[in-house]
Amino acid sequence: CDRFKTNNGCGAQVAISQSTDAPDGFANSMKWETTTADTSIAANDSFLIRYTFEGQDLQDMQKGTSSAKQVTLSFYAKSVKQGTFIVELMDDDNSSRHVNKSFTISNTNWNRYTITFPADTTGAFNNDNLSSMDMNFWLVAGTSYTTGTLQTTWGASAVANRAVGQVNAMDSTSNNFYLTGVQLEVSDHATSFEHRSYSQELQLCKRYYQMFSTGVNTYTGLTSFYYNSTRIETMVRYEPQMRTSPSLEQGSGSNYFILYSNNQADTFDGFGGINAGCNLSGSLYQTTGLSGTAGHAGGLYLNSPDAYIAFTAEL
Numbered sequence: 001c002d003r004f005k006t007n008n009g010c011g012a013q014v015a016i017s018q019s020t021d022a023p024d025g026f027a028n029s030m031k032w033e034t035t036t037a038d039t040s041i042a043a044n045d046s047f048l049i050r051y052t053f054e055g056q057d058l059q060d061m062q063k064g065t066s067s068a069k070q071v072t073l074s075f076y077a078k079s080v081k082q083g084t085f086i087v088e089l090m091d092d093d094n095s096s097r098h099v100n101k102s103f104t105i106s107n108t109n110w111n112r113y114t115i116t117f118p119a120d121t122t123g124a125f126n127n128d129n130l131s132s133m134d135m136n137f138w139l140v141a142g143t144s145y146t147t148g149t150l151q152t153t154w155g156a157s158a159v160a161n162r163a164v165g166q167v168n169a170m171d172s173t174s175n176n177f178y179l180t181g182v183q184l185e186v187s188d189h190a191t192s193f194e195h196r197s198y199s200q201e202l203q204l205c206k207r208y209y210q211m212f213s214t215g216v217n218t219y220t221g222l223t224s225f226y227y228n229s230t231r232i233e234t235m236v237r238y239e240p241q242m243r244t245s246p247s248l249e250q251g252s253g254s255n256y257f258i259l260y261s262n263n264q265a266d267t268f269d270g271f272g273g274i275n276a277g278c279n280l281s282g283s284l285y286q287t288t289g290l291s292g293t294a295g296h297a298g299g300l301y302l303n304s305p306d307a308y309i310a311f312t313a314e315l
Helices: 198-206
Strands: 004-009 013-019 029-036 046-054 071-079 083-091 098-105 111-117 131-141 176-185 209-212 218-228 231-237 247-251 257-261 264-268 273-275 281-286 297-302 308-312
Touching (some): 004 013, 131 176, 209 218
Antiparallel strands (some): 004 046, 029 176, 046 131, 083 098, 209 308, 218 231, 231 281, 247 308, 257 297, 273 281
16 A cells, blocks of 8 residues: 555545455455445546656656667556546656556456556656656546546647546446556566565665654654753654654654653653654653753653554655
8 A cells, every 4th residue: 555645626525445355365355345436527636546756756767868768557447437547647847747558357257457658758747756656546536637648659748638538436336446567668568466474574664754653651662852841852763764854743642751860750742743854763741731850851651552653754
């Protein structure tokens, strides 16, 4: 499920989960279950499943040069709703240039699909850690996106050409859509899915998100110290280093955290914020609900099943 997100611009609502319904060779898939159907799609309505790439990870496409390469997308999909679906590559660096291809779901079984996108000699991707390309799986498209001609070669942004033929995959609460085994390769053909080890996947995910998990009276592994009697600083080292200086997420509430220091326990509700520093390390701070001695250090514990600390550097 990591790094896939939903862009919902219609009246449908979905429940998103990791499912054990998967094709041979896979343990899991990502499931979109329609909980509120939308049978009356307005012109500007849309529903996308999106994955975003950093520019520095796309340099081997050689986009924007005379040596530009084709890329081939392969994936496994399953849907109650049958018909035409659209997959799109969107260039975020060059005025939303895009290319769109269709695939057809003709049964309710798991099937593998392969789509080859042409090379683009116009518009190089920036070689940085920012968003350079989106890969969109369309599930809903209003007429604003379907009245033109499907943009099957790279071209300038044309809204009417983005999702021509797209079926409404969310017109019934019986509709579920499943996706797994997604792989994009610089090639004119697809190869077998590359199964990485759990530890490899975990390290890659931590570039974008790191969390100190929940649990009552659980030590976080973080060291705090009293900057003064009413302010603590909690030092964090990101391992591995994150994409960029992250922002803070937390589960906070009454006495969600405990700092054990100098043979006493000091409880507080949550952190006031983060001194982000850089993508290697940072510090959390809190200035209310505390009473300690300046210079004393201690261990930070979670004191509620809903307490957590997380750092996000997602695109």
